[in-house]
Amino acid sequence: MPRIFAPLLSAATYARWLHLTIGLVFAGVVLMVYPGTEGSGLGEVLLRAVPVDTVLLVLAALLPAMRRAEGVQARLLLMPEREQDIAAEPSRTWTDLRRTAAWLVGRVALGTGVGILSVLLPAAAVDLLLRPDPELFGLRLPAADGASWYPLLAPVLLFALGWLVVWAGRLQLAMAVSLLGPSPAERLAAAELRAERLLERNLLARELHDSIGHALTVTVIQAGAAREVGDPAFAAKALEVIEETGRQAMEDLERTLALLRDTGEGTGDGTTRTGTRTRTADDAGDPRERPGVDQLPALFDTARAAGSQVEARLDLPSGQLPGVLSREGYRIVQEGITNALKYAPGEPVSVRIALRDGWLEIRCANALAAAGAPVRSSPRRGGKGLRGIRERAVLLGGEASAGPESGAWVLAVRVPLRLGA
CATH class of the missing domain: 3.30.565.10 (Histidine kinase-like ATPase, C-terminal domain)
Structure with a gap:
């Protein structure tokens, strides 16, 4: 039992949840300014927003500093075991730019999905607790005669949401290590x-x-x-x-x-700087000269x-x-x-x-x-x-x-x- 509930009580889970919901915020801002979405269903709105989101994210990835910003944010919120698994350096090559673009698109897509479910599942749980004829994801459940067992499903939905966040956070971390981590070179x-x-x-x-x-x-x-x-x-x-x-x-x-x-203080011209004076290895009386x-x-x-x-x-x-x-x-x-x-x-x-x-x-x-x-x-x-x-x-x-x-x-x-x- 502790193994089942321990991840749900971990601070890393909620930090990663926050990181995931940031992707939903970006998609939501795009939908707010995108014309022609009034009165449309959720699926239709998402289909319309996907091309726009993708183009904007790819353009943002072209900024070298974007990779550093994403790396710093991922280190803080995704909590990797080792910070060096996620780089915090700007893009230097086209490969870095492509990997950054893939990361941004994947991050927003996963965050949008988890963010929507983070709203729908708690709403469905409240519906099961308070209404005698609740709806579950748009499907109306049969009205209960006498005592209803529907409220018993509410904790199940919240438990499922918790583990959805746990696995989505782990997936997000794996994506960050793969796409924001150091390149093979x-x-x-x-x-x-x-x-x-x-x-x-x-x-x-x-x-x-x-x-x-x-x-x-x-x-x-x-x-x-x-x-x-x-x-x-x-x-x-x-x-x-x-x-x-x-x-x-x-x-x-x-x-x-x-x-x-x-060590590590070379000047690049074959000399080494010690204090305020630059000396070569051939200087008379150099304390670094070893006996022969x-x-x-x-x-x-x-x-x-x-x-x-x-x-x-x-x-x-x-x-x-x-x-x-x-x-x-x-x-x-x-x-x-x-x-x-x-x-x-x-x-x-x-x-x-x-x-x-x-x-x-x-x-x-x-x-x-x-x-x-x-x-x-x-x-x-x-x-x-x-x-x-x-x-x-x-x-x-x-x-x-x-x-x-x-x-x-x-x-x-x-x-x-x-x-x-």
């Missing part, structure tokens, strides 16, 4: 925009994970080592490393926040200060590595070093970066923690860091692998020097 553009924003969020998430995660790993290791050793000189050195690592993390965080602020492979020695020094021996060999001719590969290569090596410090602290780390046959090859290997040695993190199981490395490699057209190999944990990444190759 607009839906595709919106999907592309959502995908672009998702990629941007993933980029920011990877940047935060790699930079902040590395800084926290080094900080925890240094603090733990200083506490265990108890040497004032060692503790002072550890604090120095923690301070420098924290400073680098703050710079990385500033770069990430700058990227977040600059030329800053790897500082990263290795941090790892050595944390107690791990790092052997690095970089076979990279100067100026031959594109900026995007330099930046992504730095993050990949940073994640490899971070994993080594987390899962095998104190074990030697070997890093090899080289250009071979048009490919950038990165190999980061560390000896697995010795049996019984303390490990500060759970074993690696392809977490967010390794997944981020694979995503970076795939986006660059390459591949990545990670796993145990000959007693060591090996991270190997291979990406083409020419992007898109």
Whole structure:
């Protein structure tokens, strides 16, 4: 029973009813000014008004602003589940104009039908309640002898009217979504925009994970080592490393926040506007500039200060590595070093970066923690860091692998020097 009466008590039903009756108002105004309708029956009047209404509605649809007005009204009164299902933008193409015209004609036709029945059905219900010989839609019912059962039909008519409004409102909403909703091209553009924003969020998430995660790993290791050793000189050195690592993390965080602020603020000429000053990505000291492979020695020094021996060999001719590969290569090596410090602290780390046959090859290997040695993190199981490395490699057209190999944990990444190759 609640399912039967709940739609009849919903605010959406009455808002949609109001939206439907607006169509009847338009048809009524046309009939008031249309000549030759005096004394004619309802059917004849409607037949005469249909061509006039259709022509006027098509002409109104030619106004680009009409689509926006109808969209705003439909959003307010038809109450869709998602507002974006009904566009509130002016017509931009002939397809939009045709869809708007179809919407206006269908809306007025459905609204006129529901509006007329909204008048006739309550009038018939009152007739059944008050007259001994009532009429039902022009048909006179037989006079009742004694007690009449006709009044019992009045609630049935009102109940039927309520559900007529419910289904007509739902039909009107479906028409609005179909005819006033975004076109296939607009839906595709919106999907592309959502995908672009998702990629941007993933980029920011990877940047935060790699930079902040590395800084926290080094900080925890240094603090733990200083506490265990108890040497004032060692503790002072550890604090120095923690301070420098924290400073680098703050710079990385500033770069990430700058990227977040600059999202969607392009000027269209390859520059990005920040505050009141327009800067390019090549400006010296730009906080959005991410570290590249030329800053790897500082990263290795941090790892050595944390107690791990790092052997690095970089076979990279100067100026031959594109900026995007330099930046992504730095993050990949940073994640490899971070994993080594987390899962095998104190074990030697070997890093090899080289250009071979048009490919950038990165190999980061560390000896697995010795049996019984303390490990500060759970074993690696392809977490967010390794997944981020694979995503970076795939986006660059390459591949990545990670796993145990000959007693060591090996991270190997291979990406083409020419992007898109």
